[in-house]
Amino acid sequence: MIGKILLSGVLISFLSMFVRKRYNYFRWILFSIYLLLTLYFLFLWRNSFYYNESYNFLSLYGLNFSLNFKITPLGWLFSFFTIFLTFLISIFSIQKNIGEDSEKLISFFWFYLIVSNIGIFFADDFLTLFIFWELMTFSSFFVISPGWIKSFRAVNYYFVLSTLGAFFMLLGIGFLYGGTKSFSIESGYTYLFTLFSINPLLSVFITITFILGFFTKSALIPFHIWPAQAHAEAPDDFSAFLSGIMIKYGLFGNLLFLVPLFLLIKNYPSTQIITNGIPLFSHILSWVGAITSVIATFLAIESNDMKKLAAWSTVANIGYATTSIFILSSYGIAGGIFQIITHAIFKTAIFLALAAVKYRTHEREMHKLGGLAYKMPVTFLTFLLGIIAAAGIPPMNGYASKWFIYQALLSGHFPFLTIAIFLSSTGAFMYLFRALHSIFLGQLPEKFDDVKEVPFLMQIPMYILMALMLLTGVFPGIILKPINSVLISFNLQPVKVTYNTMFSTLSSVDSLKVFLTFSGSFAFAFILYLIGKPRKHVEPLDNYTAGQDPKEFGLTRELYHFALKFYEPFEHMFDSYRTNTKEFYDSFERKVNEFGNFIKESYSKNIRYSSYIFIFALVLVILYGWLVW
Amino acid sequence: MMIDNRTLYIYSFIIFLIGIYGAITNRNLIKILVSLSIIETALNIFLVSTGYINGSNPPILHSGMKLISPNSINISDPLPHALVLTAIVIGVGTTAIGIGLTIKLYNHYKTLNVNRMGDKDEL
Amino acid sequence: MVKTYIFRFLIAVLTSIFMGLLYMGIGRKFMARIRRCYAGPFYQSYIDVIKLFSKNSISHNWIMDFGVMMGFAGIIATVVFLPIGPFNVFPDMKGNIIIIMYFMTIGYLGMAMGVAASGNPNATIGIARALSLMIGYEIPFALSVILLIFANRSSLLYDMVLSQHGSFLNWNMFRYPFAFAGSLIALQGMLGEQPFDAMIAPAEIASGPMVELSGKFLGFGFLQHASQIFLETGIIAAMFLGGGTILGFFTKQLILYLITLSIAAVFSRYRFEDAVKFFWIIPTLLVLLQLVIFLA
């Protein structure tokens, strides 16, 4: 059944190629119908777990290359929420493409992204996982930079890093295949576990190859630069997909392979060094997650481009999720997955709001915007609720997942990790308010006076997302019940949760009561507001120039919009230790180019050089032969 | 002093090395081609010397010789001679093409010095 | 059952407003005494609030009203979760410290949004300073919260209070003196008192966020500040001074508030990035020291 869905995806993508350029949006309607269908099928399979399917391809000398899929609870959960969110994004992009005669190619490759998305989540063995991983990297290349010159520099960080990671993963898969003679993930990590005691060097090397593969995709410390570039340059609706869903594949990879491995080590601690109840390796990885979130938060505080800011906040949230996953307690993993899902929901909402702003104003720099709330109320509300959820404030779903992560960290006795997470969550509040103020509040520039609200088709996904954020915030049980089934599949004891209350060893929270208290106090404030004398509406500018016409003073509304260097003094605190990893990657690329040039130079410049090389090579061969014999 | 196979091998190898040295270190294109043909001659000497058997007669069947069994006649092995023939022809062919191309190159660059041929714009 | 909740909710909210204004009145008299001059009667702040709500006010757009209301609502909602002495609004969630810490941010967000919607650059500069200051004092405060959670193996204020009853010697103040000192300095920042009041610096940015507020909006700001005092001092009292009976709880709150006022009267204003640096160095080290002692 899964194979049919994938095949139909590919067929429809070819069908969509023949739609004429003018009816571009029809392609997107096709795309959202396809998504609706897959969503329906996914909903049908919600409790038919462990149903697997395999398509035999090629058997070269006993090596049978076959694609086989299995619906695991983890795979089902991830694919369901990703397809649901992509469906919302596709409704948004139908409207966005009505005007534009965008390239035929983008929608063509969108289909491949979805096909590889389903493929990755339902992959049962390494081969299928790797094939769809490659397919996703290649097709996302074309969608991120559909022919804009500037976007190539941005996308090539992403592309080079993820291909490097993918091929290192292939190396790891090769090694595991060497040991277990089969591609199945299950036997892979059990073999690796036994290998830890026999030959620690090789096993560490294999785990590092897998870590490289997954961490490049989910942008953790050494590879955290590509989301900021890729999101800023990608088409707006795709950056919602990119940060909502595509960055989660790395985490899904961790959950698929690394977490079961570390759980094995944790349960049977043979030679492995156990610190604080979990293997040293996963402790280091959770520290990597924590450091990424702190650094990403401080970089987000400094960024002035709204999409870069949102991208950095994605990197920070991925940092929390990785930290809580690698604590390996049942609360940790549940908190991590919960954080991934809630982050996907509110980040899609934020990015769709940003896309709506860009659709109307074609402007990305925050200081050039301002005061759009008065003109675009629906987008403002979505953005506001998204901000509240991202900062983890109670009534919204962000709070529930943060609460889980804190329970995991505190009950697991990781004081310093909790501080890092707390620092980045308060920091999150800082840059989120900066975005809210510079785009929506403050002064409305003259040129945006006639900006209207986004057409209704774009508002539908916003309403749905708002409702979703509130719903999962007030009733966290909706998401936690499937997560429990995932925990059982990891054979950890599930988290005690009813639909609206979450229990843990330290304390329990009834989010329904929390929501009711907040609405109660809001009603109290509203009554108080009505008691006071009614207020009079006054134009902001009349206030400052006391009624005189501000134009005489040469004062325009933009001058009153404080947004450019919002936290400038705060940034100066970090001037002394500012390392720029982008510089490092650029210089590395330049050096590789120079070395290549030197080689080419030495050839084609003149035969004199080539003869030197020739002698050098001859001597080398003779020396080599002489030494080795 | 009878020159047997061993010394011939060493001589041909030395000439071969001289040819290689010439091909590498020379600047003038014609000299490079000359050293290529030196290598060819070294090869031919080497090939012929493999067929030589000490104290044997040249491998020409004249009327008087009776053909009883191959081992009894004391003649050197004719096969390398045939090989050398084709090798010489091929050597001539390559050198001819080489010189033709050098003439063309000379028309372009107006110099035979290899160093000054590499001009920048073609990179 | 809902009726009792509403009734308890009203009690908690009204006590917080009433007591908050009382503390402000006493505080004002206390500051005047330090400066050797006379302030109005202790009920002066009640009069101000009633006066403000009866004057007419101006507002620029609907977001300004919505924001100010949301700010005040956020602070009241947090007070609901604070165990005022033995009294608790929700029996099963007796003062979960993590909820309180995150609910406070709604108050800030609401106020910040309302003020930013007024479009006045001074207001937003004030808010930017307030937020970066917040990241400063949150760290030592969070450290001391973590320390106490590790100590009592539960994140409920109620359990923290239980662990401290008996003689006043086993108050957390004496058991973890450094943590208490660190969180006192953090309290100073939370209340926005003198050394760390860069955000409402009257000279530089015309009293920052309050620049556009007039009439009942200023009244809302007043009430929010009052219940904020009640809330923050209440938390520290519950955590470190073992909030006993209701009266004892109020007196501890008052003492804490007066301590912060006395510090405020003496110190001059910090630049806010130095304030953040100060917060990240001295109080954090204090509480870290305490944490290390506790963990070792």
Added chain:
Amino acid sequence: MNYNLPVLLIAIPILFSFLSLILGSFNKILSKIILISVIIFNIISGICIYNSVLKNGNILTVIGNYLPPFGINLISTYTSISFLILLYIVFLVASLIFVSKNDDRADKISSVLLLYLASSTGILLTGDIFNLFVFIEIFSISNIILISIKDKKLSIKGSLKYLIITSIGASLYLFGIGFLYGILGTLNLSEISLNFDNISYFSKVFIFLFFLGSIMAELEVFPFNFWISDSYAGSKNYVNILLSGLSSIVALYIFIRLFLTVFGYPTFISFSYSLPFNVKTLFLTIFGLSVIVNELAALSSKNVKRILGFSSASSLSLILLSLSTGLKNGVMAAMLIAISVIISKPLLFLSSHQIMKGKGEKNLNSFIDGFRRNPLFSILFIIGVFTLVGFPLTPSFWGKFLLFISATEKISYTTLILVIVVFSITIELFYYFRLMHKLFIKDENIKVEKTKNNFVYIFSGILLASIIIFFSVKPYFTQNIVEKTTEDIFDKSGYIKSCLKSGEIDDR
């Protein structure tokens, strides 16, 4: 189908190459017709040889009734025939393009092309080592002439460099033959491989080095690939196709025949007493080094033809690297990558030539706005890149996958080399995707008119693309070709038996 058909495959092209010279002087069209008819004849006879080889194993053609150990004989095994058919397809494409262009020296060029065809078939079929030398020489001479056709500074310099390095290689080859003949006294490949093991250890090393040195130039391996940068950039488009497609097949075949079958490389990998010195590490270092160096050179060059030239050199050394692991999987991986490279490389040259048709300078920027200008060939270019780079489900993807799996049994020297290969693949992906990205750059304001592609280009482009798609869509077809070739490469005894079965083994 009598046994003498393979000889015709070589004799007829040589005959007609001279005939085309004579007839061509009357009328240029005649030589073109000769060229096309000869290539069609060769394809048809090649296919029926293929069928007979499928039916009854290796076919031995004895020339002049001298039984194998003495005279020259042609042996057509499964590997050589499948390589032959691939060779003829690429040659057909190249000659079609040549025919479509009207060139005043058409008769001379078609005769050289026919010589090229004859010598490459000869190399693939011959069973005698000196005969192989003669064909290699003809092959390299016709290569030199083809490169220098364009008569530009760059192409002549490239052909001269090629001449110098190949003639030195040929002399090394002759040394090897002389040495081998001195010891074994035979020139027949199968007899050499029969008693190659009982040669003394020192002379084995000498023979080995000489033969390796001779073909390194042809295989574009690192120290001897300095001719690539000039000849690829300078020569005509269809010559590039020949160079990248054909010469790599032929060089690969020589390497396989000499090292894997005759010298029995795979056998002495496992228990390497016959050639004790560690030849595997020598091969791995040289080929690993050459993969990374060619990739770097390709990365930094600006001229598109030079990029494609260096990348074809690096994929060739990748194939050799996987061959030199000596395992069955390694050789299979090499075959899979070889199939996809040999077909996609000409396609890349073809489509890049068409995309850059209007532009004067052939560097990276001439690709800009290629998609709107020439959509068909940009899609063909993308297909070519995807097959070359190993898009999932294409043969080269299975090949690379197999290479990674086979070489990582345990941490050994090969894994170090594989890490380098990983970097080189990423570099390759980077510069190909840089090219592809430039295709899509478009600025709305200037209107772009579609370039007119003549029929031959379209036909050959679609032919190559459909072959690639056929290979990736029907994996079972590729699978049995690859398995049969690996079987054939590995069974040294089968090769010897089929050669010497008709004559008794001389008791020397």
